[in-house]
Amino acid sequence: MVGDSVVLGAMSPQPSQLSPARADAFVNDDGRPTSSFRDELRRINDARNVLTVLSFYAQNVTIIAVALWWQHPVGYAIAFVLMGRAHAQCTSLMHEAAHRLLFTNKRLNDFVGSWLLGYVSFTSTVAYRRVHMAHHRQEFGPDEPDIPLYANYPVSAASLRRKLWRDASGRTALKLFRQQFTALGSPVARIRNTQLKIIGTHIALITVASVVSSPLVWVMFWLLPYMTVWRVINRLRSIAEHGGMQAGDDRRISTHSVRQGLLARLFLVPYGIGFHLAHHVDAGIPFRSLPRYHRCLVSSGYAQREYPTYRSLWRALSSGPNPAS
Numbered sequence: 507m508v509g510d511s512v513v514l515g516a517m518s519p520q521p522s523q524l525s526p527a528r529a530d531a532f533v534n535d536d537g538r539p540t541s542s543f544r545d546e547l548r549r550i551n552d553a554r555n556v557l558t559v560l561s562f563y564a565q566n567v568t569i570i571a572v573a574l575w576w577q578h579p580v581g582y583a584i585a586f587v588l589m590g591r592a593h594a595q596c597t598s599l600m601h602e603a604a605h606r607l608l609f610t611n612k613r614l615n616d617f618v619g620s621w622l623l624g625y626v627s628f629t630s631t632v633a634y635r636r637v638h639m640a641h642h643r644q645e646f647g648p649d650e651p652d653i654p655l656y657a658n659y660p661v662s663a664a665s666l667r668r669k670l671w672r673d674a675s676g677r678t679a680l681k682l683f684r685q686q687f688t689a690l691g692s693p694v695a696r697i698r699n700t701q702l703k704i705i706g707t708h709i710a711l712i713t714v715a716s717v718v719s720s721p722l723v724w725v726m727f728w729l730l731p732y733m734t735v736w737r738v739i740n741r742l743r744s745i746a747e748h749g750g751m752q753a754g755d756d757r758r759i760s761t762h763s764v765r766q767g768l769l770a771r772l773f774l775v776p777y778g779i780g781f782h783l784a785h786h787v788d789a790g791i792p793f794r795s796l797p798r799y800h801r802c803l804v805s806s807g808y809a810q811r812e813y814p815t816y817r818s819l820w821r822a823l824s825s826g827p828n829p830a831s
Contacts (some may be wrong), residue, residue, distance in 0.1 A: 512657045514646055517750030517822065518759045519811055527808035537757070537787045537808040539799065544788065547795040550610050554794070558777070559608075559618060562599060566592040570727050574719055582726070589727045590735020591773050594743070596627040598777040598793075604635040607792040625707040628686070628732065630700045642789050645760035646753035652744070659750030660826035673737035680733070743774055746816055747782045749823050757786045762819060763812040766797070770816050783809055 526535040532543045539547055566589065573585035602608045603619025624631035640649035672678050689701045715723040751760045763783040770780060778793035784800040791799055803809040813819040
């Protein structure tokens with residue numbers, strides 16, 4: 507427990523419940539990869555990652571183009587939902603760049619991470635990297651930025667519904683946008699300039715949308731999905747990573763593990779970001795290698811508490827008592 511109103515660790519296993527991994531040629535007893543295996547896992551495939559970023563843009567431009575060509579409410583609705591998924595893709599690749607795992611060339615990694623991924627999804631990759639590295643240094647530690655997001659689980663089903671409704675209705679996004687506009691008045695030039703870059707990026711996107719069709723295309727298929735669908739996806743994914751957990755030397759105390767199904771990988775946790783326990787045991791492994799590393803963690807007995815689906819974990823996260831009862 508932290509303070510009077512923030513409860514942590516209600517869903518964490520006790521250390522005595524966790525046994526060491528069976529050390530072999532791939533993982534040590536603490537789950538970390540052996541040195542030779544780690545070198546293999548940490549290789550970054552620059553060429554494939556270029557294609558991945560290009561594919562991200564190509565597929566989502568195609569979704570919008572098909573919706574505009576079809577000109578049918580069903581097509582617009584499908585595109586709207588899929589563009590919420592596009593933000594999940596964008597921020598997952600940005601997360602990879604924040605770890606400097608997208609490209610071996612640091613300047614290319616940071617340029618793509620900021621201008622082609624972060625800014626387009628209303629995020630400063632540099633600022634995100636700063637707080638995210640604090641998260642990795644010690645989950646739930648004194649510099650953990652997301653404790654309010656992870657604390658007090660399991661909550662009641664009604665409480666989780668209220669949180670998701672705030673996300674789906676755009677209220678969470680509006681709060682974040684207010685913070686960003688306030689940053690325009692920051693006395694720190696770097697903060698002001700970053701917000702101006704984000705605004706400039708979206709002026710460019712609005713201009714492109716206006717030339718091709720209408721500025722409403724940006725509103726309907728980028729801004730509003732970010733404010734609604736993406737905010738719901740972000741909460742569901744985030745609480746599935748660390749909701750109800752706590753600080754501990756063993757990453758299994760601070761991080762959930764969930765079996766990765768096809769639909770989840772397509773809509774909720776693209777580009778391997780759902781292999782979160784593996785990512786926290788060794789944060790220097792690129793996303794392409796995480797499935798293989800995760801299989802080693804499972805086979806060695808390290809990943810002992812794996813939820814079979816995200817739905818089963820969300821049920822556990824929303825199984826708390828109703829405060830009114």
